[in-house]
Amino acid sequence: MKRLKAFPLMMLSIFITITSFSQSGPAAKPTLFNNFPASIACNEPELERIFSITEGQQIAVVFQNGFTVNGTVTTNIVRYSNLQSVVIKSPQFDNAVFSISKVTNTDRSITYTGRIINQNYFDGYELKKDASGNYTLSKIETDKTLHTCNQQ
Template sequence: MKHPTLFIIIVLVTFFSATAFSQNTNGTKPQLFNSFPSKINCTEAELSKAFAGAVNQNINIAFSDNFLIDGTVTSNIVKYNNLQTVVIKSPLFADAIFVLSKITNRDNSITYVGRIINKKYFDGYELKKDNFNNYQLVKIETDRVMQDCSHN
């Protein structure tokens, strides 16, 4: 009877040690926005300013909570008559990319969607509406929203 119990213990120890060694702690990405709050309030007026920027133009978008996007417009495309997307690259945040889209709904109301992401960092922001229809940048984990397309 001792042999099956000893065998089970050895298998369990091997399994747990293999799991512990297979975890890669060296690949942890640093946080880019750790000094900023998890939610940053945004006004529609400030969001709309981004769409006036021309390609290669420097633009500043000042959100509440002392959060400023200062960067260069790398793309400003009108797709269809109801969709415009602007891309801003910000050297203030290690060349993070702010992608912001403006959707004109059928009732002529405007909806904004967007993200601030840098693939080299753990965190970013996603633009969302709160329960009171106010826009907020909400902190996200970039690896949870970006797909890894590498085939290792």
């Protein structure tokens, strides 16, 4: 009878051990923008300047708070009459990608959207426009923003 009690206890311990190992998540990613503030003000003339740089050219995009993105314009394409997109690859931030788009609205106003991300890091920035019409780079958690594709 004692052996019958020992067997279920042994099986329960094995099950708990296997379950605890299988639930351990992936290793935490490091942060890339740890030394920079959660929110960085942007000025529109500097954002507009990005769209005048051609593919292959170097650019330094200067934001407030001493934050600068240096890199190479890898793409500058007009997708539609009202949409232009630029991609900057920045070795300064371990080849992070700054992707920014300019949309010309029907009322001729301009809206900018963009992100600075590196899929190997936990954090990034998203370009947002507030209610007053001012643009800021706001820190984001890339794992909540980016979805990985599992190809088989």
